Amino acid sequence: MAAKGVKLFGMWASPFALRVEWALKLKGVEYEYVNEDLSNKSEELLRYNPVTKKVPVLVHDGKELAESLVIVEYVDETWKDGYPIMPKDPYERAQARFWAKYAEDKCLPAFFAVYFTTGEAQMKALQETKESLKSLEKALEGKKFFGGETIGYLDVVVGWFPFWVRIVEEIAGIDIVNGEDLPLMNAWFQRFLDVEMVKKSLPPKDKVYELNRARREKLFSGQP
Numbered sequence: 001m002a003a004k005g006v007k008l009f010g011m012w013a014s015p016f017a018l019r020v021e022w023a024l025k026l027k028g029v030e031y032e033y034v035n036e037d038l039s040n041k042s043e044e045l046l047r048y049n050p051v052t053k054k055v056p057v058l059v060h061d062g063k064e065l066a067e068s069l070v071i072v073e074y075v076d077e078t079w080k081d082g083y084p085i086m087p088k089d090p091y092e093r094a095q096a097r098f099w100a101k102y103a104e105d106k107c108l109p110a111f112f113a114v115y116f117t118t119g120e121a122q123m124k125a126l127q128e129t130k131e132s133l134k135s136l137e138k139a140l141e142g143k144k145f146f147g148g149e150t151i152g153y154l155d156v157v158v159g160w161f162p163f164w165v166r167i168v169e170e171i172a173g174i175d176i177v178n179g180e181d182l183p184l185m186n187a188w189f190q191r192f193l194d195v196e197m198v199k200k201s202l203p204p205k206d207k208v209y210e211l212n213r214a215r216r217e218k219l220f221s222g223q224p
């Protein structure tokens, strides 16, 4: 018989696993966290997610699910009487999904390219990141959070940006989000990082900094 309960396979520095942790914490769901070594994945993870072999994977009463955005929606629908993550209104829900897809398809690859490149390619990626975040800012107009007065689905989806963007800015020595070019985004960065639940769940900044600094150094040193 399948084990009862909630188990999350993640990796301490994974922004995608963090989305699922935030959703579970907002709902007040108890869960067991399995920290994977992604260079030596556990048999359990590979059994639960043979398709992409990535974290996060949520196992709920023996049933597994992969892909952070899919999991966040599942958590919201399964513990439906708890904190509302998705907007109640169908149009607002569709809008939140639109922006989540936009952030995944446009903002995320551009931002990763800033971190993985140098010189001209990096400047191009920086421009694309700023432009895509400027578009995403529209979803913040007149609001404290993407979810309105409180954090919601889109905050959970893009909430890793405030933490990781600041780290990449330091590592790469560039400015990505500032109050002049992206005033709404910049203010939301701070507001989101000030949310108590978020503050308590973020991994140690110095450890994430060091992990990413070393990754970038290795990438440019030509080592495999």
Ligand SMILES: N[C@@H](CCC(=O)N[C@@H](CS)C(=O)NCC(=O)O)C(=O)O
Pocket: 011, 013, 014, 015, 016, 017, 038, 053, 054, 055, 056, 066, 067, 068, 069
């Ligand atoms: N689109 C996926 C991305 C998941 C992902 O890229 N996870 C990384 C960790 S941050 C991973 O498991 N990498 C291991 C690998 O690619 O083998 C999601 O949102 O869940």
